[in-house]
Amino acid sequence: MLASAVLCAGCQSSSASAHYPDSIDACKLPASNARDRLAPGTVEVPPDSVKTADAKVVPQDRSTEGNELTSCKRLFARDLGGGKPNLQDYRLVTIAVVRFTDADADEGATKATQLMTDALGDHSGVRLATDVGDEAGFSEQWAAVRTGNVVLGLAIADGGTEAALIPPATLDNVQAVVTDMTNTLQRDYQG
Template identity: 85%
Template sequence: MHYPDPVDACKLPGPNAPAQLAPGTVEIPSNSVKTADAKVVPEDRSETDNELTSCKRLFARDLGGGKPNLQDYRLVTIAVVRFTSSDDAEAAAKATQLMTDALGDHSGVRLATGVGDEAGFSEQWAAVRTGNVVLGVTIADGGTEAALIPAATLDNVQAMVTDMMGTLRREYQG
């Protein structure tokens, strides 16, 4: 499976993503709250022959009537690494290497940095590879009242990645 065109990470989540990952929250503009940058793909990833695109979506607890509580938020960060070599086998091999070497080494390690000791901070992440593309998502809760948002589970995150993979295959497969 080969993806020849650039991928818009923000177009991958399906319509059920907010309901699945942020119960009791409303989506807010991504610049509403100053958040730490979540590193879905480690800094030591290969810098050549690939294209990294990312998307940040922000949700806040709904205080009623769609009024968000900006002290209690959930940050969803999506990253897509597309290896651009014209040799399909080489591109797929590099994507596999990223999944096994870089992301495998980081499993269980918090990739979101700079969040600090905010109350109730939790984070879940998952990554998957198809052909020459690696897709990763991290979901982090932050703010002074973060414990009030029900924590995302790994099942939620994996289901979202599966949905995004379906969108990727439908919209971008060459």
Template identity: 85%
Template sequence: MLASAVLCTACQSASASAHYPASIDACKLAGPSLHDRLAPGTVEVPAGSVKTADAKVVPQDRSTEGNDLTSCKRLFARDLGGGKPDLQDYRVVTIAVVRFTDSGADNAATQARQLMTDALGDHSGVRLATGVGDEAGFSEQWAAVRTGNVVLGLAIADGGTEAALIPPSTVDNVQAVVTDMTNTLQRDYQG
């Protein structure tokens, strides 16, 4: 198992003043570059095409009266040619957004910071881990970032009997997608 922590200073500096008052559509945060960066040689298929395990991007017990938890799942499969997917070789991208809804911006930001530090176990505000796999080729990577009253999480899991045939996501690609999503969040949702 290989894990590395990556700091995102831009995310940290922006997080002090950011506040997101409205609900956030997790599916609208990922930009058009998601496919190019995370799934080279694959095509997107309907999320229900393959029975996959749900990624636990953030602790399940964190969706309470004081926050909104929204998620989005996108599925990619290796292209056998002509856009025909190989459903034995797939990649699942799961995005989760936890928005703390306390009317006091400082209180909401504190709750988001606690989720990052207590539940996700990272005191820098950013955590990125990679290289978890098994003999079947299954691998999973995830990242989480906090900005203001929001914690944004991303999990990427490769699975299927031929999972090793999908070129693996790199640390740089995962971090770049999280940065893109954070920029979209700040541009489209910040109050």
């Protein structure tokens, strides 16, 4: 009985201080159904098919010696039928992952909290959500989650001359995609 209590306590403390020791591939975090949730009526096209503005998911000046910033750009265009994309009507999904590389897991988690609350927590239209990461914020165009020493961010931008023809992403869809990405992060990268 005592042994199981000790094991349980150990599990709780390790999950509370999640640590990600290795580099993270931002493009491998979304689940296979992420495209359907965020871009209904569109087909994926190579990211360089359309000249798009760079989306700032996290502040660029936060990439320093003490952290690692990796990003992934996915581009979707409205399907004209038969999988033929209309490149005048697109949705850009940008994923960014900031991993604080401190050897001390608690120090890395503290820096990630600071990034989440100071820089990303001010994002307009944010609704706080629970049970996704330690801190999380969402809107229809943006999401950010912190878990341990990692902050994961997502930005969605529609563009082109007919962008209104793409059905908008919903808050629930954005939250579902980020929840899936957080689960992948915890399953595949946690040390």
